[in-house]
Amino acid sequence: MQNQEIENKLRTQDVKPTAMRILVLRTLFNSRSAMSLSDIEQQFDQADRTTLYRTLKTFESKKIIHKIDDGTNAPKFAVCVEGCECNPEDLHIHFHCTNCEETYCLNNISIPTIELPNQFTLNQINMVVKGLCDDCSQ
Numbered sequence: 001m002q003n004q005e006i007e008n009k010l011r012t013q014d015v016k017p018t019a020m021r022i023l024v025l026r027t028l029f030n031s032r033s034a035m036s037l038s039d040i041e042q043q044f045d046q047a048d049r050t051t052l053y054r055t056l057k058t059f060e061s062k063k064i065i066h067k068i069d070d071g072t073n074a075p076k077f078a079v080c081v082e083g084c085e086c087n088p089e090d091l092h093i094h095f096h097c098t099n100c101e102e103t104y105c106l107n108n109i110s111i112p113t114i115e116l117p118n119q120f121t122l123n124q125i126n127m128v129v130k131g132l133c134d135d136c137s138q
């Protein structure tokens, strides 16, 4: 993805496109799997962890990326699809490979409707499927 496209994406979501934000978002866009803060940190020599963390927080609040709890100790981040509002109906299944330990967004597989008992209200669903990814199952 070109820097221009990244910049447009940030502007569309009301985020000022600083050099740092463009770099971080491009890194996430170009990654096939979701990335943890440490994964991202490894790609940046000069940026400190706090700046990266704050950048991710901004992206998350602006619904540019979403945070994934894949059952490991490190939360992962992945780019949201176009038009995602991060509502329960926008959510998709995540896949965690137990061999390479990568976590993938399965954007085309939505989470089945959950019928909760009376008086229970839903505001978040986290569904992680574990197994072997396409690379590892060969």
Ligand SMILES: [Zn+2]
Binding pocket: 097, 098, 099, 100, 101, 102, 132, 133, 134, 135, 136
């Ligand atoms: Zn794998």
Ligand SMILES: [Zn+2]
Binding pocket: 066, 068, 078, 092, 093, 094, 104, 105, 106
């Ligand atoms: Zn996802």
